[in-house]
Amino acid sequence: xxxxxxxxxxxxIFTSVxxxxxxxxxxxNDFLRQEAExxxxxxxxxxxxxxxxxxxxYWKDLDVIQAWRQNADHQWAKEKGRKEFYKKYKIRxxxxxxxxxxxxxxxx
Amino acid sequence: xxxxxxxxxxxxIFTSVxxxxxxxxxxxNDFLRQEAExxxxxxxxxxxxxxxxxxxxYWKDLDVIQAWRQNADHQWAKEKGRKEFYKKYKIRxxxxxxxxxxxxxxxx
Numbered sequence: 001x002x003x004x005x006x007x008x009x010x011x012x013i014f015t016s017v018x019x020x021x022x023x024x025x026x027x028x029n030d031f032l033r034q035e036a037e038x039x040x041x042x043x044x045x046x047x048x049x050x051x052x053x054x055x056x057x058y059w060k061d062l063d064v065i066q067a068w069r070q071n072a073d074h075q076w077a078k079e080k081g082r083k084e085f086y087k088k089y090k091i092r093x094x095x096x097x098x099x100x101x102x103x104x105x106x107x108x
Numbered sequence: 109x110x111x112x113x114x115x116x117x118x119x120x121i122f123t124s125v126x127x128x129x130x131x132x133x134x135x136x137n138d139f140l141r142q143e144a145e146x147x148x149x150x151x152x153x154x155x156x157x158x159x160x161x162x163x164x165x166y167w168k169d170l171d172v173i174q175a176w177r178q179n180a181d182h183q184w185a186k187e188k189g190r191k192e193f194y195k196k197y198k199i200r201x202x203x204x205x206x207x208x209x210x211x212x213x214x215x216x
Contacts (some may be wrong), residue, residue: 001123001160001198002153011202013119013164015109015154019212046123048156052109056121057163088211090109094119094202105126 004058007061010065013056016089025085028077035073039064058096065093069096104105110152110166115204116148116204117168125160136185143181147172156178166204173201 012013036042036057041064047055059065068074081089125131144150144165147170155163167173176182189197 001125001196004200007200011121011200013121030200038198046160046162048158048162049159051157052153052154052156054156054162054164056164078167082190082210082212086210086212088109089209092112092119092204093206094204096121096200096202098201100199102194102196103189104190104194107115 002046002058002094004043004099007099009095010059010062010092011095012057012059012065013092013094014057014089015052016055016084018051022085023044024047024082028080032074032077036068039068039071042068062093070088110154112128112151112166112204117204118170118173119202119204120165120167120173121200121202122163122193122197123160126193126198128193129199130193133189136188140182140185143179144176147176147179150176151167170201 033045036045041060043058043060045057047053047056059068141153144153149168151166152167153163153165155161167176
């Protein structure tokens with residue numbers, strides 16, 4: 001679970017169905033995550049997978065999302081993903097306007 | 109994976125860490141989902157869980173999100189969740205501005 005700064009900032013919501021489990025897919029995802037982290041303005045990522053996957057990356061603004069879209073490694077991985085890994089995916093670009101949180105101070 | 113209408117619409121991004129797995133938690137979640145579906149303006153939900161959970165619900169506008177926040181069953185479940193189920197959670201309210209999708213037309 002990612003800690004993000006006070007809104008506003010942006011979230012890229014990526015939901016996907018894979019053709020099959022593939023260790024290469026996970027390896028490429030790890031590599032891409034490391035590449036994204038190099039960008040000033042990448043704020044973190046949350047992801048989980050059941051029969052479909054949800055991955056939410058957080059970004060400072062639309063400019064850095066655009067820079068990431070144009071990143072050559074990202075474009076290569078996207079092309080490979082469409083050819084080999086994904087049955088389908090959706091990308092939603094959303095502006096985070098408010099944030100609330102709860103944390104238990106003591107455990108029981 | 110939820111099909112949503114053309115943006116703009118809203119996403120409520122809920123990430124959470126549970127104290128422990130609990131079948132009652134899943135039961136309450138199913139019940140709440142059915143209650144949310146009764147609201148005109150609830151557009152669907154995507155969720156997945158690993159060591160933390162991500163649940164994204166989609167809504168027509170902020171008014172229906174507000175109506176859902178004030179729903180008595182939802183408030184009861186939230187209170188119970190804070191007491192019994194959650195170690196921590198974050199709620200982000202985001203305005204979905206753009207959406208793209210990809211779907212393989214043939215399978216291989």
